[in-house]
Amino acid sequence: MSLPTKYQNGSVDSSSKGVYRASPIKLLIYGKGTSKQLADVVAELGGTKAFIITGRSLYEKTPVIKEIEQSLGSVHGGTFSKIGQHAPIQDIREATGLMAKSGCDVLISIGGGSPVDSAKAIAYNIHEETGKWIPSIAVPTTLSVAETTQNAGFTTEEKHKIAVSHPELVPKAVVYDGEIALHTPLNLWTSTGIRSLDHAVELMYHPLASEIPTKRMCLEAIHDLFTYLPKSKANPDDADIRTKLFLACYASLFPFLYTGGVGLSHSIGHALGATYGIPHGITSCLSLAPTVHFKATNAEEAKQIARIVPYIGKHSTGCDEKDTHIVADAIAELVETLGHKTTLTAYNVPTGDAEEEAIASRALHSKEHKDFQNLKKIVHAQEALKDMKSDSTVLVGGFGFSGVPNTLINAVRDRSDLTNFTVVSNNAGMPGVGLGQWLDTKQIGKMIASYIGDNKTFERMYLKGELDLELTPQGTIAEKCAAGAAGVPAFYTPAAYGTIVQTGELPVRYNTDGTVSIMAKAKETREFNGKSYVMEEAIYGDYAFVKVAKADRLGNCQFRKAQNNFNEAMGKNAKMTIVEADEIVEYGEIAPEDIHLQGIYVKRVIKSTEDKKIERLVFYKDPEEQKKALLEGGSSEASQKRERIIKRAAQELKDGMYVNLGIGMPLAAPAFLPEGVEIILESENGILGMGGFPKQGEEDPDLINAGKETVTLIRGAATFGSHESFGMIRAGRIDVAMLGAMQVNQFGDLANFMLPGKVKGIGGAMDLVANPTETKVVITMEHTDKKGNPKILNKCTFPLTGQKCVSTIITDLAVFDVDRINGLTLLEHAKGVTVEEIKAKTEAPFSVSENLKEMQV
Numbered sequence: 001m002s003l004p005t006k007y008q009n010g011s012v013d014s015s016s017k018g019v020y021r022a023s024p025i026k027l028l029i030y031g032k033g034t035s036k037q038l039a040d041v042v043a044e045l046g047g048t049k050a051f052i053i054t055g056r057s058l059y060e061k062t063p064v065i066k067e068i069e070q071s072l073g074s075v076h077g078g079t080f081s082k083i084g085q086h087a088p089i090q091d092i093r094e095a096t097g098l099m100a101k102s103g104c105d106v107l108i109s110i111g112g113g114s115p116v117d118s119a120k121a122i123a124y125n126i127h128e129e130t131g132k133w134i135p136s137i138a139v140p141t142t143l144s145v146a147e148t149t150q151n152a153g154f155t156t157e158e159k160h161k162i163a164v165s166h167p168e169l170v171p172k173a174v175v176y177d178g179e180i181a182l183h184t185p186l187n188l189w190t191s192t193g194i195r196s197l198d199h200a201v202e203l204m205y206h207p208l209a210s211e212i213p214t215k216r217m218c219l220e221a222i223h224d225l226f227t228y229l230p231k232s233k234a235n236p237d238d239a240d241i242r243t244k245l246f247l248a249c250y251a252s253l254f255p256f257l258y259t260g261g262v263g264l265s266h267s268i269g270h271a272l273g274a275t276y277g278i279p280h281g282i283t284s285c286l287s288l289a290p291t292v293h294f295k296a297t298n299a300e301e302a303k304q305i306a307r308i309v310p311y312i313g314k315h316s317t318g319c320d321e322k323d324t325h326i327v328a329d330a331i332a333e334l335v336e337t338l339g340h341k342t343t344l345t346a347y348n349v350p351t352g353d354a355e356e357e358a359i360a361s362r363a364l365h366s367k368e369h370k371d372f373q374n375l376k377k378i379v380h381a382q383e384a385l386k387d388m389k390s391d392s393t394v395l396v397g398g399f400g401f402s403g404v405p406n407t408l409i410n411a412v413r414d415r416s417d418l419t420n421f422t423v424v425s426n427n428a429g430m431p432g433v434g435l436g437q438w439l440d441t442k443q444i445g446k447m448i449a450s451y452i453g454d455n456k457t458f459e460r461m462y463l464k465g466e467l468d469l470e471l472t473p474q475g476t477i478a479e480k481c482a483a484g485a486a487g488v489p490a491f492y493t494p495a496a497y498g499t500i501v502q503t504g505e506l507p508v509r510y511n512t513d514g515t516v517s518i519m520a521k522a523k524e525t526r527e528f529n530g531k532s533y534v535m536e537e538a539i540y541g542d543y544a545f546v547k548v549a550k551a552d553r554l555g556n557c558q559f560r561k562a563q564n565n566f567n568e569a570m571g572k573n574a575k576m577t578i579v580e581a582d583e584i585v586e587y588g589e590i591a592p593e594d595i596h597l598q599g600i601y602v603k604r605v606i607k608s609t610e611d612k613k614i615e616r617l618v619f620y621k622d623p624e625e626q627k628k629a630l631l632e633g634g635s636s637e638a639s640q641k642r643e644r645i646i647k648r649a650a651q652e653l654k655d656g657m658y659v660n661l662g663i664g665m666p667l668a669a670p671a672f673l674p675e676g677v678e679i680i681l682e683s684e685n686g687i688l689g690m691g692g693f694p695k696q697g698e699e700d701p702d703l704i705n706a707g708k709e710t711v712t713l714i715r716g717a718a719t720f721g722s723h724e725s726f727g728m729i730r731a732g733r734i735d736v737a738m739l740g741a742m743q744v745n746q747f748g749d750l751a752n753f754m755l756p757g758k759v760k761g762i763g764g765a766m767d768l769v770a771n772p773t774e775t776k777v778v779i780t781m782e783h784t785d786k787k788g789n790p791k792i793l794n795k796c797t798f799p800l801t802g803q804k805c806v807s808t809i810i811t812d813l814a815v816f817d818v819d820r821i822n823g824l825t826l827l828e829h830a831k832g833v834t835v836e837e838i839k840a841k842t843e844a845p846f847s848v849s850e851n852l853k854e855m856q857v
Helices: 035-042 054-059 064-075 089-101 111-132 186-204 209-234 240-254 264-276 279-295 299-312 318-335 353-364 370-377 405-414 436-440 456-463 474-486 569-572 623-630 637-650 665-672 724-732 834-841
Strands: 027-030 049-055 076-080 107-111 136-140 151-155 161-165 173-176 395-396 421-424 444-449 468-471 491-492 507-510 516-519 525-528 530-535 541-551 576-585 604-607 656-659 680-683 687-690 714-718 736-740 744-747 776-780 808-810 816-818 824-829 846-854
Touching: 027 076, 027 240, 035 054, 035 064, 035 136, 035 173, 049 064, 049 089, 049 111, 064 076, 089 111, 107 111, 111 151, 111 161, 111 816, 173 240, 186 209, 186 264, 186 318, 209 240, 209 299, 209 318, 264 279, 264 421, 264 569, 279 299, 279 541, 299 318, 299 516, 318 405, 318 530, 395 444, 405 436, 405 576, 405 604, 405 724, 421 576, 436 456, 474 530, 474 569, 474 724, 541 569, 569 576, 569 724, 637 665, 637 776, 637 808, 656 665, 665 744, 665 776, 824 834, 834 846
Parallel strands: 027 173, 049 076, 049 107, 107 136, 136 173, 395 421, 395 541, 421 444, 444 468, 541 576, 576 604, 656 680, 656 736, 736 776, 776 808, 824 846
Antiparallel strands: 151 161, 468 507, 491 530, 507 516, 525 530, 680 687, 687 714, 808 816, 816 824
């Protein structure tokens, strides 16, 4: 029977327009001992004999049924006690036959949702055969709330959940006895309490739920369920608390007439329960919190869910979407407090795309439903990790604090059962932040990274033999991920040829005494067109954690600013890509040309719940103030040396050049460009057209340079992924790469990434110097080290960054041209510095240009 719709509001917001249709319930009694008054209730309904419908467990393992039969006396006309979980159709057919023969004129259902629904189905069958409605009385022993509705769900032989519906199926009387509820196992009692909560929450955005009384009753029910379910767990023998929960349960689905399901969580519950034999209370434990997270992006539904926040003791953020996530998290926390598991795998539901598709299809009844793909992909963080396994290879996007999937990282941090990951990422965050937390929790067995940086925990664990480390050039990591994504098993790169990365002289693991346990393997090399290359094998991830600005419900993603970095290549690589999105939108809201990561690569999407952080906040200064700051002020010898090097380095940058500047003095050079000279700065984390530092209030966590400092974009700038950035670098599209150095030899060998006993990492330097015939490599450094030892040598003693790659050396004393065959030529000297002094402080031999001149700084 369908209901008339002429008064229906058509909106989930019924605050100003709606309709309430009262159900035909005649009597509700509650309190200890009320189940012994059933004979009076039967008489009040005009009946003479009652037939009991119940389950085997309640009948055989408790005195409840026997005591009720005794209290009924001559009114008792028979009992059917074989109703199984989810109300199997064969049980209902058998019970219908017995009821028809009994001569009874009232049905009494005693137990949980299955007996109550079965009694309704029996009444429906009898009406179909005789045209007569048999009234029923519900005596619940759980909090599943089947006693308030006109719907009766049962399970077919094919294990599909189907339903019948009619207003006359609503029980005419409901009896809540807290004493008989004490026989209900605590786990069943509290899980059905979550089922009751499921009803109350989903009615808040049900299109037929009126403001008065339904939604107001639901809000009170939610408050009481959050209050008394933990108390009932703590005091399982308190009948009064159980009675209070019965009343909350009644209010959660305060009788009103509606057809169809309550909502998405219920639909998922039916799809899980009948197929996998999971009790409905447990299905709500599994489905409710993720469904509420899912609803957060629907503004109309989120507005109604957000009303729950003060009723569960939380504070509103003022944003409906955020408040909806607060409600979802509170539900998940309540479920865990009650001791229930929250993942499908805990109940032996098979994993895999095919199974997820089947569940979604059963829940929505059609693959054509608009939410079919959405339901498969939009999940909560812990649900997204439900089938994650230890010993997996995990690709984690991000650069500095930009584009880091912290919600997913934190969710793994809280899973102490997950260990021994091989993690592929540019670095490992900072102590206590990002991936640094996985170091603290000992969840990483091996890192494949380009940089340790200032993470002392990372460095200590590596040097103490607590984890493996494959130090890999930054561009090579990006390309290895991109190759794996494209199905390319290996490739050749010029980066790292002639270095310890290629020769296999980098320790992968140390012993606890500091000796080397495992060395890296030497890499295959090959020559193409007269140039040597290193073969690198692709990386294949089991999981990829990716941060995006927007994701739609098909999994299509969009990055903003420099958020892409490693995320795109990693997101296209893994078997299981899980996207963490700042915003989840409907499909079609991201223009096709603005989609950077296509949904075909994405398996799951979660809403980001972590605030964005900035590692190094640097603000704009006016030009003169900036110059003063860059030169470190004062008149010390060190600052004078720095000033000389930076000003001279700026002269290497010509109008219109594409330039990549390393951290430190190179990055300071643009401040000293002559008026009218404009260069286009490239940053290896995916920026072409990088501007200066932002003004206060204009800083953007998604816009940082290679030094993790806040920056801006110039007009006409472009952003892209790290794999594309290093592609343009290795291909020689950059005119000048300017870097610092520890040592340079006479033929242009460069060492700038490792000192003996210290490990900072390679970063992008090996890629930046990989094509010196097309990209001019300019080195800025002091002429000698702190002890006065030369840094321009016959042969570098530190590990090399690149062979024969340097074109120009600028120091505080001199400027050298570097020829890969003929060696060094002195072009300029600093004011007051003689050739003899330069020779005394330079180990490598050099010739002196016929046009030797003084530095003009």
